[in-house]
Amino acid sequence: MAEVKELVKKLSKKYGKTRENLIPVLQGIVDEENCLSKAAMREVAQEMDISAAEVYGTASFFSFLNTKEDGKYKIRVCKSITCDMKGKQELIKVMEDMLKVKLGETTQGKRFSLLETNCIGLCDKGPAMLINDEFFTELTPEKVREILGDYIRNKY
Amino acid sequence: MTDKVTLTIDGQNVTVDKGMSILDAAKQIDVRIPTLCHHEDLCVAGNCRICVVEQKGKNTLTPSCATPAEPGMEIETSTPKVRKARKDIMALLVSEHNTQCTTCYRSTNCELQDLAAEYNIDNDIYISVVKPDLNIDKSSWSIEKDDSKCIRCQRCVRTCAELQHVNALAVTERGKDMRVSTFMHLPMNEIVCTNCGQCITHCPTGALTERRYYDKIWDAIDDPDKHVVINTAPSVRVALGEMLGYEVGTRVTGKMVTALKKMGFDSVLDTDFSADLTIIEEANELLVRLKKAFVTKEEVALPMITSCSPGWVKFIEHMYPEHLAHLSTCKSPQQMFGALTKTYYAEKKGIDPSKIVSVAGMPCAAKKYEANRPEMRDSGFMDVDAGLTTREIGHMIKQAGIDFLELEDSNFDSIMGESTGAGVIFGATGGVMEAALRTAYFVITGRPVPFNDLNITPVRGLEGIKEATIKFEDCLPEYSFLEGVEAKFGIAHGLINARQIMDQIVEGKSPFVFIEIMACPGGCIGGGGQPIPTNDEIRKKRIAAIYEEDMNKPIRMSHENPEIVAIYEDYLEKPLGEKSHHLLHTKYRKRKRY
Numbered sequence: 024m025a026e027v028k029e030l031v032k033k034l035s036k037k038y039g040k041t042r043e044n045l046i047p048v049l050q051g052i053v054d055e056e057n058c059l060s061k062a063a064m065r066e067v068a069q070e071m072d073i074s075a076a077e078v079y080g081t082a083s084f085f086s087f088l089n090t091k092e093d094g095k096y097k098i099r100v101c102k103s104i105t106c107d108m109k110g111k112q113e114l115i116k117v118m119e120d121m122l123k124v125k126l127g128e129t130t131q132g133k134r135f136s137l138l139e140t141n142c143i144g145l146c147d148k149g150p151a152m153l154i155n156d157e158f159f160t161e162l163t164p165e166k167v168r169e170i171l172g173d174y175i176r177n178k179y
Numbered sequence: 180m181t182d183k184v185t186l187t188i189d190g191q192n193v194t195v196d197k198g199m200s201i202l203d204a205a206k207q208i209d210v211r212i213p214t215l216c217h218h219e220d221l222c223v224a225g226n227c228r229i230c231v232v233e234q235k236g237k238n239t240l241t242p243s244c245a246t247p248a249e250p251g252m253e254i255e256t257s258t259p260k261v262r263k264a265r266k267d268i269m270a271l272l273v274s275e276h277n278t279q280c281t282t283c284y285r286s287t288n289c290e291l292q293d294l295a296a297e298y299n300i301d302n303d304i305y306i307s308v309v310k311p312d313l314n315i316d317k318s319s320w321s322i323e324k325d326d327s328k329c330i331r332c333q334r335c336v337r338t339c340a341e342l343q344h345v346n347a348l349a350v351t352e353r354g355k356d357m358r359v360s361t362f363m364h365l366p367m368n369e370i371v372c373t374n375c376g377q378c379i380t381h382c383p384t385g386a387l388t389e390r391r392y393y394d395k396i397w398d399a400i401d402d403p404d405k406h407v408v409i410n411t412a413p414s415v416r417v418a419l420g421e422m423l424g425y426e427v428g429t430r431v432t433g434k435m436v437t438a439l440k441k442m443g444f445d446s447v448l449d450t451d452f453s454a455d456l457t458i459i460e461e462a463n464e465l466l467v468r469l470k471k472a473f474v475t476k477e478e479v480a481l482p483m484i485t486s487c488s489p490g491w492v493k494f495i496e497h498m499y500p501e502h503l504a505h506l507s508t509c510k511s512p513q514q515m516f517g518a519l520t521k522t523y524y525a526e527k528k529g530i531d532p533s534k535i536v537s538v539a540g541m542p543c544a545a546k547k548y549e550a551n552r553p554e555m556r557d558s559g560f561m562d563v564d565a566g567l568t569t570r571e572i573g574h575m576i577k578q579a580g581i582d583f584l585e586l587e588d589s590n591f592d593s594i595m596g597e598s599t600g601a602g603v604i605f606g607a608t609g610g611v612m613e614a615a616l617r618t619a620y621f622v623i624t625g626r627p628v629p630f631n632d633l634n635i636t637p638v639r640g641l642e643g644i645k646e647a648t649i650k651f652e653d654c655l656p657e658y659s660f661l662e663g664v665e666a667k668f669g670i671a672h673g674l675i676n677a678r679q680i681m682d683q684i685v686e687g688k689s690p691f692v693f694i695e696i697m698a699c700p701g702g703c704i705g706g707g708g709q710p711i712p713t714n715d716e717i718r719k720k721r722i723a724a725i726y727e728e729d730m731n732k733p734i735r736m737s738h739e740n741p742e743i744v745a746i747y748e749d750y751l752e753k754p755l756g757e758k759s760h761h762l763l764h765t766k767y768r769k770r771k772r773y
């Protein structure tokens with residue numbers, strides 16, 4: 024708890040305490056803590072003198088500001104129209120089989136989360152996905168097997 | 180004349196102030212445009228689009244609530260394109276709506292239902308996408324939240340932010356998952372909500388309603404073993420008529436009493452009695468604090484602030500937990516009434532208090548919660564068994580098949596049915612202050628307050644924060660310490676204004692000695708349990724009715740109420756005495772803001 028408090032103080036000092044700096048502050052917390060806990064959101068509300076509901080409203084609008092604790096590796100498959108039409112559904116099936124989880128879930132041990140995201144601006148090279156900050160384009164089921172297989176085998 | 184604009188709406192010229200919306204301009208010439216997300220009390224949201232109109236020279240439709248009138252605009256409000264668009268919007272809303280009008284509390288008082296009926300939506304334009312998994316949140320004593328009936332107009336969110344500055348509600352998630360919800364979707368009883376119910380009166384649909392307890396009351400009435408007592412607040416009598424066929428601003432006191440008796444309440448009493456009692460206790464408490472500050476130079480929290488609005492009390496507990504000493508320790512009139520019903524009243528009437536069911540008829544949603552505060556059991560029982568809103572009472576009268584318009588007037592029962600004009604004006608913002616000053620001035624100087632007809636006009640009206648200055652001269656010897664003192668009194672209504680007052684206090688800059696705060700805009704007449712709709716025009720009419728009732732009362736100062744004199748002689752002994760302390764005063768608790 025004390026750590027979260029410190030972090031929030033540090034971030035709000037860095038970005039500013041006013042309402043328009045809410046998003047960078049929240050992003051900073053996610054970078055450090057991997058997710059926005061209840062306690063962290065309450066701290067932010069207090070620090071910025073806004074309501075907790077407002078913080079949660081903002082956080083829940085953005086898929087990258089997750090309020091649930093996700094896995095270490097967050098796989099985000101684009102669900103917007105171009106990628107959808109180019110076959111993202113099939114990619115998800117492949118990964119569901121490989122990770123033994125359903126879309127939206129996290130593997131045991133919290134290593135991987137299989138998520139969707141809105142358009143990530145790679146529509147010309149769809150279907151596209153992100154694993155944390157790394158992006159992958161023009162995906163096919165084979166490519167996905169290879170990429171994810173590499174993560175499963177080599178990245179902890 | 181540059182600040183006026185002239186435009187045409189449906190072929191009629193209309194000249195309006197610059198900046199006025201097309202919607203309001205149309206209203207001026209009685210052209211009605213449907214709305215949903217718009218509310219007179221709130222800022223423009225422009226999210227529902229039902230108010231679209233056609234503007235000559237523009238291809239797209241224009242949302243009239245969110246577009247200012249411009250010179251030379253040619254607006255058509257009912258073209259085929261407009262009607263088609265509105266019907267489509269309605270059909271989309273209905274396709275997402277858990278349409279259950281036959282069982283819905285807001286049926287016949289629902290803006291969505293009205294428009295759906297007007298546009299006669301064919302069920303099969305869009306398939307229904309009602310989410311089956313939305314549970315109704317009944318966790319709060321006061322507020323019931325049913326997201327399946329929410330049209331996401333965000334009127335509640337704006338109300339809670341703009342009028343109340345609580346921000347308990349927010350828009351969460353996005354797209355098809357978007358909801359109006361709380362922090363982490365916590366239930367309503369676990370958040371900062373003050374239970375004021377303003378979100379209810381601003382909701383166009385049945386998504387937000389008060390928790391209803393009238394079935395419990397019917398059961399008690401039907402139980403021959405129970406003695407059911409109801410007391411009704413001042414602002415109920417000036418608003419109840421709206422639900423039963425009367426014009427806004429009609430006083431229906433006598434008919435209301437008759438109806439309640441017909442329904443089977445064993446005793447119909449007047450909360451104004453305990454409002455008068457509150458005044459005696461509170462005025463004396465203020466004088467004690469002033470004496471400590473002026474004479475014995477003790478540490479004492481000034482300004483003192485009224486505590487009769489339970490929404491306000493919960494607000495300060497959450498938002499300013501370090502400043503609770505400023506609150507008067509007086510219970511609200513409802514709770515004083517409850518505590519006395521099961522002690523004094525029971526004793527006088529020779530009724531076993533365990534057989535008494537005490538009901539409060541209130542303009543308020545927060546009163547339901549207040550009745551359930553664990554500390555409100557000083558009589559040895561629940562002091563108040565249930566709080567009903569004005570709306571619930573209206574429903575009960577209809578359920579009883581009573582032809583309200585044809586009823587004769589009757590008087591409140593006794594004892595605890597006698598009241599003064601001072602008790603009546605509790606219902607309007609400024610009223611508690613005015614009532615307190617009428618008595619305090621008299622106690623201090625032995626003379627009536629120096630205003631024409633006792634009407635302390637500076638404390639009246641709808642301005643958010645009001646103030647009055649009173650100079651005490653020729654004081655009685657006991658209060659000579661106030662000789663020549665010019666005291667300032669403050670009044671705030673709507674919690675956003677309460678916040679300003681409190682921030683001043685926190686900074687140590689408050690100019691006041693005594694402050695009245697009401698959670699709801701307009702005071703109780705605009706309470707969260709009052710008939711829907713409520714807006715400033717309606718608030719003004721209800722307020723006018725309150726002052727009319729005051730002027731018609733033979734006695735207009737609380738300390739002259741004969742039943743008040745009697746209760747001190749027979750039972751309480753003296754203001755702030757031991758019995759008062761036990762039954763009429765309370766404590767507050769610190770709560771979390773986040």
Ligand code: SF4
Binds near residue numbers: 281291328
């Ligand atoms: S909210 Fe209105 S439209 Fe919906 S079920 Fe209730 S009365 Fe019917």
Ligand code: SF4
Binds near residue numbers: 336387
């Ligand atoms: S709860 Fe009522 S006021 Fe709030 S968004 Fe839903 S329909 Fe609108």
Ligand code: SF4
Binds near residue numbers: 322346372374378379
């Ligand atoms: S009852 Fe009052 S405080 Fe609670 S959510 Fe509604 S408007 Fe906000």
Ligand code: FES
Binds near residue numbers: 101105144
């Ligand atoms: S649609 Fe997938 S990246 Fe834009």
Ligand code: FES
Binds near residue numbers: 225
């Ligand atoms: S009433 Fe104008 S957009 Fe909702």
